[in-house]
Amino acid sequence: MKTKGTTLSKLFIGIDVHKRSWKIHTSTDLFDGCSLTIPPNAFVLQKYVDRHFKGYQVFCCYESGCCGFSHHRLFESFGWHSLVVNPADVHRPAKAQFQKTDKIDARLLCRELKDGRLTSIHVPExxxxxxxxxxxxxxxxxxxxxxxxxxxxxxxxxxxxxxxxxxxxxxxxxxxxxxxxxxxxxxxxxxxxxxxxxxxxxxxxxxxxxxxxxxxxxxxxxYKKDYYLLRSVPGVGGIVACGIICELGDLRRFKNFKQLASYVGLVPRVHQSGDNLTTSGLTPRANRIMRSYLVEATWQALRFDPVMQAYYRLHQGKDVKRILVKVARKLLSRIHAVIRTETPYEIGVVS
Structure with missing residues (x-):
């Protein structure tokens, strides 16, 4: 009796994208493939895959950067599984620090994709x-x-x-x-x-x-509903509300506030070795535009919200910049809560 396989063969493609050319590395679920250079066009890559790997389930990835998300959307339209990854999330051995080429980068992306160690960044509409x-x-x-x-x-x-x-x-x-x-x-x-x-x-x-x-x-x-919900929070003006809508997208996509604070960059840089635990400022991994806008909005919140003023005075005597970051994090927490509950914010009174 003849039997047929119930699973499709898988093809993994790591792409090092550039303006003038792409360096790609291919690998199947059984064998390592080859590296080659192609023109910077998604349809050229599609023709190559259809010619040499017809019937394969295709997984591809490239690093976020100057090329944006247009290629990702084309890959998805081909029926492929596509990821856009943060370059900092790609594991690089020590040797790669001294020998960096497009071929090596494409091979590293392909290897990480095949091993399932890559997570895509958020791709907006x-x-x-x-x-x-x-x-x-x-x-x-x-x-x-x-x-x-x-x-x-x-x-x-x-x-x-x-x-x-x-x-x-x-x-x-x-x-x-x-x-x-x-x-x-x-x-x-x-x-x-x-x-x-x-x-x-x-x-x-x-x-x-x-x-x-x-x-x-x-x-x-x-975005009328979210816009006016954001405007109800003291310190959040029209431009800051637009910035949250544009840069952060729908805040409901974050599972919890910690994810949102990490995305914005209002979390400390931590280093621990044994019993020694040190924090040194804010993490460099952040949405720097919105972090700066939120810090500026914090000054306005301190002028109009008595609860924020009380929270600020509670930490007086410490470094002013550290206090301001704490208040900015509290402001971001309120923004997140207002959107999640879809309830306008009401200024509290400190007794």
Missing amino acids: IEREQLRCLFRRRNDLVKEQRKIKTQIKMQLLYLGIEIPNELDKPHWSHAFRIWLRDLSFDYKTMDYCLQTRLEDYDFTDKQKRDVSTRLRAYCRKH
Whole structure:
């Protein structure tokens, strides 16, 4: 009697992605395969697999980076099992620190994938991913505007021009901008230099305001429920709420608060050896954009929430930065609870 196998043969592919080419390493569940270079195109890889491994169950992975998630979505559309992994999660032997090539990287990815030691990072939906791009565009504009402001003040300091005390503030008031435009110099060259810098500032400021307006409007329309739940938390303004929606996605996907705090990066760096346990600041593995936004939101929460103020005073006398991180973690816990319970936050009263 003839029998047929009940399981499909498996193919594992580790891909080291680059802009101009991909280095791939293949391996089946029985034998190690080969390494080769192909054009950076998912359909070229699909043709190779169909030609040499027809009927195989395909598992593939690549490291997150400049290529984003578009290739992952194509691999999934082929019916493959695809992972996008954090490069730091790929185990590398000591030898790989001194001998690093694309071929070695692809082989390591394939080996880890075959052994089942890789976990995919969160892959957002296309709509959420492109919304995140708009939020990061605003963040870039804020940095650019800060850079222009620093350059203008540096130029004034270089020329020995003193800014009036009532105008010399981090936030540029309308009066300060008028004062800048009314400045005149001995030669027209400097007048033109300052004029172009102010034009750069005005253009960047307008773009930042337009992007912020569109960002808030989109989140209010398409994520209305979560947006207003987040806004109910003291310290969480419109931009911070948009940032949480864009960068962190749906907070309900986290099983518990510890996972969320670890993802944001509000957990300590810990090192233990025997009886010696040391903590040294925050973990470098974080969503740095949202961690900074949450720390800034903490200052606002301390102004309006008496419970937060009491928690801050409870730790007074310690390092201010450490206290602020504790309060930021408490603020994040509230944000998580508000979304999970879908109940607006109510400011408590300290007796």
